[in-house]
Amino acid sequence: MPTINLRGAQKNYGVNSANAVSDLDLEIRDGEFMCLLGPSGCGKTTTLRMIAGLENLSGGEIRVGDRVIDSVAEGIFVPPEKREMGLVFQSYALWPHLTIERNTDFGLRLRKLPKAEREARVESVMQALDIAKYRDRYPSQLSGGQQQRVALARMLAVNPGVLLLDEPLSNLDARLRLEMRAELKRLHKEFKTTIVFVTHDQWEAMTLATTIAVMNEGTLQQMGTPNDIYDRPANRFVAEFVGSPPINILSFGKPGVSDIADKAEAYFEACYPKLRGIGSIGMRPEAMGYATKLEDVPQGSFFSEMTVTGVLPTGGSWILELRSENHTLFLTTHALPRVDNGERVFFHVPPEALHVFDAEGQRIVEADTLLRSNTYN
Amino acid sequence: MALLSESTKTQVLGRNPAAAPSAWQAWRYRLKVALREPTTLIGVLTALLFTYLIVVPIISIVLDAVRVQFGHERRLGKDVGDLTLYYLDRAFFSPVASDLFWRPLFNTLTVALGAISLSLVIGTVLAWLISRTDMFGRRWFATALIVPYMLPAWTFALAWTTLFKNRTVGGQPGWFEAIGLTPPDWVAYGRFPITIILALHYTPFVILLFGSALRRFDSQLEDSARILGARRYQVAVQIILPLMRPALLSSMVLIFAKCLGEFGVPYVLGLPVKFEVLSTSLFRSIASRQTGVAGVVAASIMLIGIVTLMIDARLVREARRFVTIGSKGSMNRQSRLGSMRLPATGFAALIFVLSVGLPLLTLALSTVMKMPARFTLDNFTLDYWIGTDLHTVALQTGILLSPELWAAAKNTMMIVGLASLTSGILGLLVGYVVIRTPVRALSVYLRQVTFLPYLVPGIAFAAAYLSLFAVPRGPMPALYGTVTILILALIADQMPYASRAGISAMTQLGKDPEEAAQIAGAGWFRRMISIVIPIQKGSLVTGVLLPFISGIKGLSLFVILAVPSTDVLTTYSLRLVDYHYTQAANAVVLIIAGIAYFGTLLAQKLTRTNLAEGLGS
Numbered sequence: 001m002p003t004i005n006l007r008g009a010q011k012n013y014g015v016n017s018a019n020a021v022s023d024l025d026l027e028i029r030d031g032e033f034m035c036l037l038g039p040s041g042c043g044k045t046t047t048l049r050m051i052a053g054l055e056n057l058s059g060g061e062i063r064v065g066d067r068v069i070d071s072v073a074e075g076i077f078v079p080p081e082k083r084e085m086g087l088v089f090q091s092y093a094l095w096p097h098l099t100i101e102r103n104t105d106f107g108l109r110l111r112k113l114p115k116a117e118r119e120a121r122v123e124s125v126m127q128a129l130d131i132a133k134y135r136d137r138y139p140s141q142l143s144g145g146q147q148q149r150v151a152l153a154r155m156l157a158v159n160p161g162v163l164l165l166d167e168p169l170s171n172l173d174a175r176l177r178l179e180m181r182a183e184l185k186r187l188h189k190e191f192k193t194t195i196v197f198v199t200h201d202q203w204e205a206m207t208l209a210t211t212i213a214v215m216n217e218g219t220l221q222q223m224g225t226p227n228d229i230y231d232r233p234a235n236r237f238v239a240e241f242v243g244s245p246p247i248n249i250l251s252f253g254k255p256g257v258s259d260i261a262d263k264a265e266a267y268f269e270a271c272y273p274k275l276r277g278i279g280s281i282g283m284r285p286e287a288m289g290y291a292t293k294l295e296d297v298p299q300g301s302f303f304s305e306m307t308v309t310g311v312l313p314t315g316g317s318w319i320l321e322l323r324s325e326n327h328t329l330f331l332t333t334h335a336l337p338r339v340d341n342g343e344r345v346f347f348h349v350p351p352e353a354l355h356v357f358d359a360e361g362q363r364i365v366e367a368d369t370l371l372r373s374n375t376y377n
Numbered sequence: 378m379a380l381l382s383e384s385t386k387t388q389v390l391g392r393n394p395a396a397a398p399s400a401w402q403a404w405r406y407r408l409k410v411a412l413r414e415p416t417t418l419i420g421v422l423t424a425l426l427f428t429y430l431i432v433v434p435i436i437s438i439v440l441d442a443v444r445v446q447f448g449h450e451r452r453l454g455k456d457v458g459d460l461t462l463y464y465l466d467r468a469f470f471s472p473v474a475s476d477l478f479w480r481p482l483f484n485t486l487t488v489a490l491g492a493i494s495l496s497l498v499i500g501t502v503l504a505w506l507i508s509r510t511d512m513f514g515r516r517w518f519a520t521a522l523i524v525p526y527m528l529p530a531w532t533f534a535l536a537w538t539t540l541f542k543n544r545t546v547g548g549q550p551g552w553f554e555a556i557g558l559t560p561p562d563w564v565a566y567g568r569f570p571i572t573i574i575l576a577l578h579y580t581p582f583v584i585l586l587f588g589s590a591l592r593r594f595d596s597q598l599e600d601s602a603r604i605l606g607a608r609r610y611q612v613a614v615q616i617i618l619p620l621m622r623p624a625l626l627s628s629m630v631l632i633f634a635k636c637l638g639e640f641g642v643p644y645v646l647g648l649p650v651k652f653e654v655l656s657t658s659l660f661r662s663i664a665s666r667q668t669g670v671a672g673v674v675a676a677s678i679m680l681i682g683i684v685t686l687m688i689d690a691r692l693v694r695e696a697r698r699f700v701t702i703g704s705k706g707s708m709n710r711q712s713r714l715g716s717m718r719l720p721a722t723g724f725a726a727l728i729f730v731l732s733v734g735l736p737l738l739t740l741a742l743s744t745v746m747k748m749p750a751r752f753t754l755d756n757f758t759l760d761y762w763i764g765t766d767l768h769t770v771a772l773q774t775g776i777l778l779s780p781e782l783w784a785a786a787k788n789t790m791m792i793v794g795l796a797s798l799t800s801g802i803l804g805l806l807v808g809y810v811v812i813r814t815p816v817r818a819l820s821v822y823l824r825q826v827t828f829l830p831y832l833v834p835g836i837a838f839a840a841a842y843l844s845l846f847a848v849p850r851g852p853m854p855a856l857y858g859t860v861t862i863l864i865l866a867l868i869a870d871q872m873p874y875a876s877r878a879g880i881s882a883m884t885q886l887g888k889d890p891e892e893a894a895q896i897a898g899a900g901w902f903r904r905m906i907s908i909v910i911p912i913q914k915g916s917l918v919t920g921v922l923l924p925f926i927s928g929i930k931g932l933s934l935f936v937i938l939a940v941p942s943t944d945v946l947t948t949y950s951l952r953l954v955d956y957h958y959t960q961a962a963n964a965v966v967l968i969i970a971g972i973a974y975f976g977t978l979l980a981q982k983l984t985r986t987n988l989a990e991g992l993g994s
């Protein structure tokens with residue numbers, strides 16, 4: 001499948017409503033496994049449906065390779081049935097009056113394949129997704145997870161150039177979800193299918209995707225590899241959306257509101273006087289360490305003394321809740337914490353792990369080099 | 378991948394796709410999307426069809442009321458078709474206005490009000506007994522007391538005449554007359570029996586509507602008042618009644634609208650004493666070819682009907698504010714009747730006997746008795762059903778052997794069947810277009826135009842059809858006396874139910890199954906045949922069956938539009954009434970009642986729905 005390109009794609013459902021998707025530029029390259037990630041209602045499903053042609057555009061265009069398949073300005077609209085894409089619906093949308101086998105078979109019949117080939121392909125996808133034993137049942141006689149697999153099988157059978165998946169794993173239990181994730185990853189490798197995958201589960205996105213596109217309120221926030229998104233969030237929204245427990249944000253320019261923020265501001269003024277216009281900084285809980293004695297705090301790092309108010313085990317790691325006079329922070333540690341509630345500790349963050357945003361919440365890119373170059377010890 | 382072979386390859390140089398498209402570009406794009414599939418085309422075609430079948434007849438009859446009709450050119454000194462206030466004047470202000478309009482209006486209103494009051498009193502008590510008490514046999518009564526609604530109203534009118542007919546009218550005397558107790562005219566005919574019969578016929582409305590409101594009512598509201606020290610009657614008056622008001626008002630309005638269009642009962646029981654209501658007055662104007670006056674009366678009936686149902690829509694909207702959401706456990710607590718348990722059951726049983734048992738038994742007995750009210754063995758005969766060589770002027774065989782009955786039955790099946798089938802399919806199509814078309818205006822128009830006949834009583838609608846199709850217009854030949862006009866009128870009359878069924882079926886289906894097929898590569902026709910129609914099979918069956926049942930027992934449309942050669946069962950039995958063939962008429966009515974009753978049961982069984990949802994059909 002050639003590259004799919006959305007340019008300035010826009011969708012507005014009603015005359016008086018806000019744009020569900022506005023001015024979206026998205027490039028989905030051949031063989032990519034792209035995740036659309038974002039909070040509920042941010043326009044992920046809408047984007048997927050626009051690509052599939054189930055939703056017409058309010059503006060902009062969609063191209064496949066150098067062919068325009070959807071454009072308001074040029075008056076071109078290729079209907080969904082001619083786009084030859086696969087879409088697995090959020091609600092599965094199995095046909096209630098057809099058996100599992102006929103559901104899987106439907107697309108192939110339309111393509112008028114010879115019977116033998118059809119049967120072979122249906123058989124192989126049904127085997128691959130472990131639904132062959134339900135072939136003569138109707139969708140209402142299957143569990144949610146089984147239905148989801150039929151929905152997948154139905155699309156895989158026709159081997160579409162691109163597979164669009166709308167939260168396909170949301171109804172599975174934890175174990176099945178893991179299996180299906182592995183299955184999807186295997187399918188992606190084996191068939192080299194381009195996959196666009198919608199989720200609001202960041203871990204799903206992190207573990208599956210080759211590229212993640214983070215959306216919020218109908219606009220694209222950042223597009224990049226999972227590491228990019230996590231290590232260099234383009235703005236505060238992305239920083240706060242990705243990561244659990246969420247990133248700790250310290251807002252500058254409001255003296256007295258938070259003592260920790262005030263300390264951070266003083267730290268930046270002392271160590272990085274050249275950096276101006278900082279609106280806020282972020283510290284990932286995983287990037288933070290703690291020490292019980294001041295001399296154990298690494299040099300050059302940003303630190304402050306706080307009180308432990310909670311130790312929450314999360315299975316293999318622990319979250320420490322730290323409080324100062326008027327600020328609460330979270331910190332993750334992988335070693336069994338030897339501190340108790342009420343104890344005073346020093347948290348510390350190395351400068352290269354600090355995320356610096358301007359007043360509009362955009363990442364200050366120059367800060368990254370600056371913070372990294374300043375080596376200590 | 379062989380993608381998009383037919384899509385054009387375009388130059389993209391020097392163009393910014395993100396720039397907002399111009400209004401013309403956006404419009405062209407939307408048009409392209411809209412015309413891509415037959416949905417919009419079908420929508421436009423059905424919209425045109427219904428404009429012709431529904432809107433145009435209504436406009437036509439309103440115009441009849443203000444334009445000079447054939448035969449009046451000379452008197453009015455104007456040409457046919459010129460505007461005139463003559464008919465309005467005649468119907469509203471002339472010396473005959475009282476006969477034509479005002480007295481029938483007064484009678485309609487008083488009969489309706491009487492029927493409403495009576496059915497409210499009986500209905501609320503029964504609804505309460507059925508849904509909130511420990512009366513014996515509640516569940517059985519819940520179904521049994523709805524039966525009058527499944528039968529044609531004038532079934533009861535015929536039963537009444539069978540019992541109470543006196544010497545005022547010829548033919549066989551009524552049972553009371555026959556045993557020497559001559560009922561006075563006011564008992565036998567006119568306002569009194571009409572009011573009673575309509576009340577009994579529409580009591581199920583109250584039971585259904587009020588009962589379902591009662592069942593939704595949270596007993597905790599009652600309990601809180603009791604705990605605060607309110608007495609039983611205070612709770613009833615201050616808590617329950619205000620909360621039930623929307624349901625009560627709504628059933629009142631519905632009964633009123635139904636009474637307005639009711640023709641059979643006042644025709645059978647009012648005619649002998651010249652007791653006229655608006656529908657019979659309209660019928661008389663049409664029968665005497667007073668087209669202009671008929672237009673005025675029909676338009677008046679429509680206006681009253683439309684206003685009434687708009688009030689109802691308003692009430693329903695207000696009723697939403699009253700919906701109380703209670704905890705499930707406490708919702709349907711029953712009151713203990715104690716020593717009143719038996720008398721209460723007796724009351725329900727009495728109403729059942731009066732509104733179902735007695736009338737049906739009377740009718741059934743009358744069809745096997747030679748002389749009324751003589752219960753000796755030699756008086757019983759099956760001749761009226763299957764006899765031959767009877768010594769009567771016409772109809773010399775039993776009704777089941779009479780070719781007229783079978784002709785009428787065949788007509789009924791064909792006319793009602795064809796109309797129901799068509800309106801069922803059209804209803805599904807309308808539902809499809811309304812839900813799917815990207816053109817919003819089309820969706821709104823289709824939904825509203827197909828609902829319009831609901832606001833117009835059948836008799837007025839029939840008059841409208843007569844006005845439009847009685848004479849050739851344009852390419853359309855005169856249709857009066859043909860089967861076609863009956864079918865067209867029936868289709869239009871049934872569209873509100875058919876389209877409502879179609880819309881709700883398509884809403885329930887949702888977009889997903891079809892979109893999934895679209896993604897799989899299925900075009901419009903393939904999706905229709907492989908996905909939409911198979912899934913909607915069930916609703917299609919109901920969408921055909923329910924109108925079929927209401928069409929079979931319907932009278933007011935046919936009585937205006939049918940001629941002897943296009944007789945259906947209902948008009949045939951009415952003709953038998955006119956000729957005083959009491960037994961035969963009653964037998965035909967029993968056949969109709971049987972079909973309607975068992976048909977309703979079948980429809981309920983097939984769709985597992987409750988009658989309450991099909992209310993008003």
Ligand SMILES: Nc1ncnc2c1ncn2[C@@H]1O[C@H](COP(=O)(O)OP(=O)(O)OP(=O)(O)O)[C@@H](O)[C@H]1O
Pocket residue numbers: 013014020038039040041042043044045046047200
């Ligand atoms: N058919 C519609 N009509 C009007 N508004 C709609 C329609 N579909 C979606 N929207 C609106 O568009 C916005 C984006 O919706 P969308 O379904 O794309 O969100 P989403 O990111 O998929 O959310 P979720 O994660 O909950 O599935 C929402 O604000 C939603 O309310």
Ligand SMILES: [Mg+2]
Pocket residue numbers: 044045046090166
């Ligand atoms: Mg969604």
